[in-house]
Amino acid sequence: AQSVSQHNHHVILSEAASLELGCNYSYGGTVNLFWYVQYPGQHLQLLLKYFSGDPLVKGIKGFEAEFIKSKFSFNLRKPSVQWSDTAEYFCAVNAGGGSQGNLIFGKGTKLSVKP
Amino acid sequence: EAGVAQSPRYKIIEKRQSVAFWCNPISGHATLYWYQQILGQGPKLLIQFQNNGVVDDSQLPKDRFSAERLKGVDSTLKIQPAKLEDSAVYLCASSLITGFYNSPLHFGNGTRLTVT
Numbered sequence: 001a002q003s004v005s006q007h008n009h010h011v012i013l014s015e016a017a018s019l020e021l022g023c024n025y026s027y028g029g030t031v032n033l034f035w036y037v038q039y040p041g042q043h044l045q046l047l048l049k050y051f052s053g054d055p056l057v058k059g060i061k062g063f064e065a066e067f068i069k070s071k072f073s074f075n076l077r078k079p080s081v082q083w084s085d086t087a088e089y090f091c092a093v094n095a096g097g098g099s100q101g102n103l104i105f106g107k108g109t110k111l112s113v114k115p
Numbered sequence: 116e117a118g119v120a121q122s123p124r125y126k127i128i129e130k131r132q133s134v135a136f137w138c139n140p141i142s143g144h145a146t147l148y149w150y151q152q153i154l155g156q157g158p159k160l161l162i163q164f165q166n167n168g169v170v171d172d173s174q175l176p177k178d179r180f181s182a183e184r185l186k187g188v189d190s191t192l193k194i195q196p197a198k199l200e201d202s203a204v205y206l207c208a209s210s211l212i213t214g215f216y217n218s219p220l221h222f223g224n225g226t227r228l229t230v231t
């Protein structure tokens with residue numbers, strides 16, 4: 001069965017520190033990859049997505065992610081975090097051919113940024 | 116544009132009782148999804164509608180869960196009877212069409228259900 005692993009449950013950083021959140025998935029075929037973010041008290045929203053082409057994708061608010069097919073990974077990065085980036089981040093995968101809404105989510109990584 | 120509306124925001128019930136959640140998607144969005152998010156886990160798809168037809172309900176526990184979208188707009192999700200393990204946040208999402216690339220999912224704020 002497909003699964004998504006997010007390596008860190010809770011990450012604490014100071015402002016201006018660099019961020020990398022790990023995400024690995026288990027599926028050998030074509031995948032679509034997503035990162036969603038949930039700010040405190042708000043709904044889930046799309047941060048960025050990868051379907052095909054350039055494996056380095058850029059999203060909103062300065063976030064980017066790199067798809068490394070050989071490592072089954074889609075890590076999220078940001079060079080310099082801000083206090084407003086405090087949120088929970090979810091990696092999600094949709095296997096090619098599956099229901100469009102059948103995203104497999106990871107358990108999430110809570111990011112706390114200290115001012 | 117107005118977002119995905121869900122009600123109620125919170126619900127506490129005893130086990131074996133029934134409960135219903137309501138969702139109104141973004142206007143014009145043909146596709147509607149219900150997800151279950153148990154504490155400490157990511158959301159899991161329960162059911163997907165395209166207009167008023169079911170596209171995928173493979174992960175819906177049909178012995179106790181039901182969902183409908185009669186007029187292809189708003190939707191209700193019902194649990195009857197509820198079990199303790201149904202305690203979770205129930206998320207509704209919608210998208211313009213089923214294709215992902217130009218049609219991202221928009222999530223509501225969810226309904227937090229506690230079963231005691």
